[in-house]
Amino acid sequence: MDHVLILGGTQFFGKRLVHTLLENGKKVTLATRGQKADPFGDKVQRLAIDREDSQSLKEAFANQTFDIVYDQSCFSPQEALDSANALRGKARKYIFTSSQAVYDFGTNRTEEEFDPYHFSFNYKTRQEYPGYLGYQEAKRAAESVLFTQTDFEVTAVRLPIVIGPDDYTKRLTFHVDKVKKNEPIGIENPDARYSFIHSKEAAEFLYLMGASSFTGPINPGCEEDISLLELVGKIEKQTRHKAIITNILTKENTSPYSLPGPWSINTNKVKQLGYTFSSLDSVLEEIIM
Structure with a gap:
């Protein structure tokens, strides 16, 4: 049985992801601030963390190991680095919920149009990334950290607008x-x-990426x-x-x-991998x- 850690997972398609993991027999641990109730009862384990406090991550993940990490709540490169450091040697695969916002404005954007391996940035807190341009830089920088400064098998799922x-x-x-x-x-x-992408299909695709050997950035969606x-x-x-x-x-x-x-995004790569969406x-x- 795979042991899956979800950073976040108590809102929107994150909850759908947890349900999908549980339905498929995975052992699930949620790591959150503990400020939002969730509907999972004793079906999941819970850890209290603060993404802006690196020590809380080290303490929460001490003596823990996981097969897959889903990061649903990262909004700065510092948070990405702190999580990666706290989980170093404790997980194999890291699925990062990124966004089509990593691309410049335009249509039919392909995965190659933003290269996280050659992106320069400054480490900032999430409060230092205001507005949609701040959100863009934060997601870009977090991807860069995960792809260039960690030993995980990393997949960045660049979701379009999620609706449901x-x-x-x-x-x-x-x-x-x-x-x-x-x-x-x-x-x-x-x-x-x-x-756009349906929230149910966003969660299903994230689940499938955990089971897949694919690594790198990917554009799912309609x-x-x-x-x-x-x-x-x-x-x-x-x-x-x-x-x-x-x-x-x-x-x-x-x-x-x-x-x-x-x-808007180009979905040719995800179709070539055999995934389809409504x-x-x-x-x-x-x-x-």
Whole structure:
């Protein structure tokens, strides 16, 4: 039986990942701050850690060994380095939940368009990475640490936007609610295109990467991308309400997906490895209510 450590795992598709691991007979240990309840009862072991306190990691992982580590909660290179040091010699494989945000704005981004092996950065705390550009740098730098400064078999899963009925961020729901209530949606660039993945398939893919011999960065997700204008159009069709779109952005109306440019990925590599994902149309039809 594989012993799996999850750093995080108490929210959104992280919970789905835990369920998948347990259903497949894995021994699971969750390492979190212990501030969020989880639904797993005595089916998992728990360790208390603080990602910003390296000593807490050393103490939590002392006298522990794992087969696979899933890192769901890393938001700085310092956290990546501290975790790697605390787990040195204690695990074989490290699956890092990264993001399509490692790529510059654009569409059809391939894995080769960000090289973590040749990325220069400064070590900062998560508080020093504000906004989406800060998030981009943090994920880039964390990947660089894991690929260049550790002895693990590392896979960086560069997830696109994750959506599902269990999405606690309510970012897609924001748009649906605005359309139903005939309230304006502020969108800076309605033609910007984005990639998505269902939360269930994100968790399943992470699980499969733990069982796979693949290492390196990988782009999973729906093959198709979609513009925000097209997304709102699908909401209009399913809700039978007309959307109000404005380029005058306010705190109340700005779309959570409204960014200065597009972010979408090329999924050819993951398809070549034999993995398939639901069509974006079917995913959106399921979730838009």
